[in-house]
Amino acid sequence: MNALASILLLAVAASLQVTPPAPPAPPAYRYRVELPNPAAETFHVTLEIPRPANADTLVFYMPIWAPGGYQLAHYGRWVKDVRAEGPGGKRLTVLSEAAGEYPTEGAAGDSWKIVTEGAGPLVIRYEVEDIEMGEATGLWFEMSDIRADEAFFNGTAVFGYLQGAKDAPYEVCYRPAAGWVLVTALEPAGAPGCFTAASYDELVDAPVSMGRDLAVREFQVPGPDGPPRRIRLAVSPVGPYEPDSLQAVVREVVRAGIDFFGEAPFRDYLFIVELVDPSDPAALARYGDSFGALEHANSSVYLLPQVPPQAVRGIFFFPQVFAHEFFHLWSPKRIHSDRLGPFEYQAPVETETLWFAEGVTDYYAYVWLARYRIVDRWRVFRELGELVERLGATPHAYSEPITALSKRLPLSEDVDEILPLYTKGTLLGFILDVHLRRSTENRVSLDSVMRTLNRRYGQLRRGFPDDSLVQILEGIGGVPLADFAGRYLDGTQPFPIDDVFAAAGLTLERDTVRQPVLGVRFSVDESGRLVVGEVMGPIGLAQLGIQAGDILATWDGAPLSIETAREVFEAFGEAYDPERVYSLTVMRGGETVEARGRIPFSRALNLVVAPDPAASGLAKAIREGIFGPDASAGQ
Numbered sequence: 316m317n318a319l320a321s322i323l324l325l326a327v328a329a330s331l332q333v334t335p336p337a338p339p340a341p342p343a344y345r346y347r348v349e350l351p352n353p354a355a356e357t358f359h360v361t362l363e364i365p366r367p368a369n370a371d372t373l374v375f376y377m378p379i380w381a382p383g384g385y386q387l388a389h390y391g392r393w394v395k396d397v398r399a400e401g402p403g404g405k406r407l408t409v410l411s412e413a414a415g416e417y418p419t420e421g422a423a424g425d426s427w428k429i430v431t432e433g434a435g436p437l438v439i440r441y442e443v444e445d446i447e448m449g450e451a452t453g454l455w456f457e458m459s460d461i462r463a464d465e466a467f468f469n470g471t472a473v474f475g476y477l478q479g480a481k482d483a484p485y486e487v488c489y490r491p492a493a494g495w496v497l498v499t500a501l502e503p504a505g506a507p508g509c510f511t512a513a514s515y516d517e518l519v520d521a522p523v524s525m526g527r528d529l530a531v532r533e534f535q536v537p538g539p540d541g542p543p544r545r546i547r548l549a550v551s552p553v554g555p556y557e558p559d560s561l562q563a564v565v566r567e568v569v570r571a572g573i574d575f576f577g578e579a580p581f582r583d584y585l586f587i588v589e590l591v592d593p594s595d596p597a598a599l600a601r602y603g604d605s606f607g608a609l610e611h612a613n614s615s616v617y618l619l620p621q622v623p624p625q626a627v628r629g630i631f632f633f634p635q636v637f638a639h640e641f642f643h644l645w646s647p648k649r650i651h652s653d654r655l656g657p658f659e660y661q662a663p664v665e666t667e668t669l670w671f672a673e674g675v676t677d678y679y680a681y682v683w684l685a686r687y688r689i690v691d692r693w694r695v696f697r698e699l700g701e702l703v704e705r706l707g708a709t710p711h712a713y714s715e716p717i718t719a720l721s722k723r724l725p726l727s728e729d730v731d732e733i734l735p736l737y738t739k740g741t742l743l744g745f746i747l748d749v750h751l752r753r754s755t756e757n758r759v760s761l762d763s764v765m766r767t768l769n770r771r772y773g774q775l776r777r778g779f780p781d782d783s784l785v786q787i788l789e790g791i792g793g794v795p796l797a798d799f800a801g802r803y804l805d806g807t808q809p810f811p812i813d814d815v816f817a818a819a820g821l822t823l824e825r826d827t828v829r830q831p832v833l834g835v836r837f838s839v840d841e842s843g844r845l846v847v848g849e850v851m852g853p854i855g856l857a858q859l860g861i862q863a864g865d866i867l868a869t870w871d872g873a874p875l876s877i878e879t880a881r882e883v884f885e886a887f888g889e890a891y892d893p894e895r896v897y898s899l900t901v902m903r904g905g906e907t908v909e910a911r912g913r914i915p916f917s918r919a920l921n922l923v924v925a926p927d928p929a930a931s932g933l934a935k936a937i938r939e940g941i942f943g944p945d946a947s948a949g950q
Contacts, residue, residue: 343511344480346487346518348473350525353492356445356461357395358473364437373429374412374478375439378471378660382520383609383643384457385725385733387663390472391425392450393459397441401434425661443473455589455602456522456609456616465526465551466491467589469609469616470519471660481515481657489523497525498549500585500614516658520612524587528552532562536569538579545583554590555841560624561588561633564689568637571687575679575762576645576769584644585614586637590621594838594848608636610643623843623877631698634689638680646765647672649773652781668784669721670804673733674740675761678748681741686943693925695942696821699745700922703812703823706738707920713807717743742810743803745941747788749815752937754794760940767791820930820938824923829916831891835861843877844868847901856899859910865901872898891916 345363364373377391399407408430431437446458459468474487488509491497501510501521512518529551535543548565550558565586573579591598591606608617617636627633647655647668654666666672685695706712717739724733748761768791772779779787785804789796802808816823834855838848847865850857867875873883891914899910926938939945 343484343486344477346474346485347490348487348523349490350461350466350492351490353461353463353466358443358459358461358466358468360441360443360473362439362475364439364477366435371431371433373431373437374426375429375475376426376478376661377475378519379425380660380663380725381453381457381469381471381609382655382658383611384453384469385664385669386452386727387725388451388453388457388471389425393444393446393472394475395442395444397427397439399429399431400438400440401431402436405434407431407434407437439475441475443468446472454605454607454609455618456607464528465495465524467522467524467587467616469522474515474519476515476660483514485512485515485518486510487512487518489525491525492527495525495527496529496531497523498529498531498547498585498587499523500583500611516656517612521614522587522609522611522616524549524551524589524616526551530558532558534562534566536566536573536579539573539577540579544573544579544581546586547583548586548588550588550590552590554592554621556621556624558588560627564628564634565637567687567689568634568641568683571638571683571689572641572644574687575683576766578769578774580644580649580774581613583613587614587616589616589618591618592838593620593836594840594846599848606632608640610640610648612648613644615640615643620838623839623841625843626839626877628690629881631690631694634684635680635698638683638689639677642676642679642683645769645773646676649776650765650768651772651778652784653778654781656778663725665722665725666781667718667721668781669724670717670736670740670743671784673736674717674742675744675747675765677737677741678744679765682941686941688943692942696924696926700823700924702738702741704920704922706742706810709735709738712739713809716805716807718804739810742812745819746803746810746815747799748941749819749937750796750799751792751794752940753818753933755792757933757936757940759792759794762940764788764791816924817927817930818934818937819941820927820934822923822925822927824925826921827918828921829891829893830919830921831855831888831893831914831916833914837867839877840866845875845877845880855915856910858915859897859899859912860908861899861901861910862903865903865908867899867901868907869900870897 347361349359351359377394379389380387397409399409401407410428412426412428443459445461451458457469459472460466486504486509488506489497490508497508499510499521501512504511512521529549530553532548534546536546538544546565546569548558548562550561591602593599602618606618606620608615619633622630651672652666652668654664655672681695681698684690685692717735720735744761751759751761751764785796785800803810813823832855834851834857835847836849836851837845840846845867847861847863850861850863869875870883870887873879875883893913893916895913896911897914901908901910927934930938
């Protein structure tokens with residue numbers, strides 16, 4: 316046979332070969348979540364299980380913590396009446412494996428053993444009760460909440476999983492109360508209210524909001540590497556204000572994030588916002604002071620006070636918290652330690668890198684707001700000064716290395732212990748950025764390091780070794796960091812605040828001031844009037860006769876409303892005199908009441924951060940590299 320014939324025969328043989336069919340996809344685990352009667356404050360949950368690999372026993376778990384929440388929650392405490400059925404509806408034995416209770420049949424715990432008796436496909440049914448905030452160590456957005464006209468839940472509060480089945484595909488169908496709207500970030504399936512998830516991790520990382528008064532706004536942003544991306548903002552309850560001002564801030568934050576990283580690693584991103592009327596004592600009693608947010612893979616959840624539209628951008632916390640959570644889309648949701656994914660839901664996460672996941676994220680919230688002009692940059696400088704003030708006012712602020720604090724936080728029962736990650740951690744991000752820039756004549760920055768981390772780890776969906784973060788940062792930046800880590804991460808040395816601010820072209824002026832004590836908290840009604848929401852004792856304005864529920868009409872002769880409050884209070888603070896008799900008028904029960912008297916004071920450290928007009932060329936370049944060009948304009 317000649318060579319040409321051989322080649323032709325091989326080509327014919329190759330054309331006749333049949334590609335073997337792809338192996339069938341594993342059957343999905345199917346969830347159904349129903350809320351037939353909101354008044355009962357109970358979700359009804361059903362899980363359909365394909366034929367188990369182990370036909371004798373199964374173990375069903377509820378998570379003991381939530382990603383991003385870190386602290387132990389033990390969600391099994393709110394799971395009731397766990398039942399299992401085999402083919403034909405045959406009831407199977409369910410034994411709780413909670414410590415001290417096993418083998419009590421039907422008792423609640425974090426895990427249950429199901430005796431399958433060799434049965435084929437199974438069904439597990441259980442109920443999840445509304446979680447009252449006083450019963451949990453976590454915050455609202457980590458839990459579940461059911462009320463007469465709306466409901467919310469974090470996935471870890473409702474969904475359990477079978478041992479060995481976390482990587483299987485899942486389907487879920489939601490059946491809310493009649494007439495309710497439902498939103499989640501999962502990929503829609505064929506039937507209305509049904510969605511798919513590639514794994515259990517994906518399923519529980521997509522919280523759900525539903526309700527009768529749920530306003531959903533939708534817009535698109537350009538995708539740098541493909542079609543436009545859909546952004547949804549779900550707000551409940553809308554109350555007296557439309558969510559336009561929230562949507563405007565969200566749009567700018569999303570554009571900042573996409574521009575910074577040069578990518579939009581999602582098709583659909585969902586912001587879920589629960590608003591609380593700060594003048595409603597019942598609402599404050601229900602939620603406490605847990606305003607904040609929690610990040611998820613393609614969504615984030617917020618508990619925020621309800622304020623007039625003009626106050627959304629004026630209150631720094633609003634744009635800051637949106638920027639913080641959206642930065643989490645990259646860190647730590649994609650850029651993270653190997654301790655933060657894949658998740659182990661039955662053991663507390665112990666990682667030394669929470670300062671990086673939370674503190675550096677918070678630092679970039681400040682940077683984005685200034686660099687992309689979402690808020691005035693002088694406000695960002697002022698907030699940085701307040702961070703330094705808070706750190707200075709914190710007892711034993713440097714008594715514990717921040718890596719040690721990061722590692723032990725999941726076992727802490729005090730939510731407030733996480734707060735140093737947002738003071739020390741945020742300032743550490745600033746210090747690290749300045750250190751990289753100063754060491755390289757502004758050629759290397761934390762910006763470039765974060766983008767490289769995203770390429771090496773985030774886009775490849777792999778975690779970096781938990782004990783190697785500093786070495787990885789050092790390798791990317793080309794700047795030695797052992798001394799930095801020894802002093803400020805693993806050590807307890809005070810931060811070189813003055814040196815760092817000077818290197819960033821900023822002045823930091825300190826003085827001790829007499830700060831007026833008002834002793835009240837304000838809220839805003841639908842007309843934009845300031846209302847006294849809480850009187851915190853016989854101090855401050857209470858000594859002038861001000862009472863809870865009073866509507867402030869004038870302050871020392873100046874009309875007072877949400878539009879004028881900032882100007883009036885800033886003028887009051889600058890000219891404050893403890894010996895002066897101040898005059899206020901309030902509306903009380905339809906009548907005008909005048910209050911007069913001196914306002915007491917406390918002594919406080921005042922820090923003023925401003926661009927340094929005498930900064931060196933490098934310091935000015937660092938300042939503008941961090942906060943944007945012409946950062947001193949408008950000061």
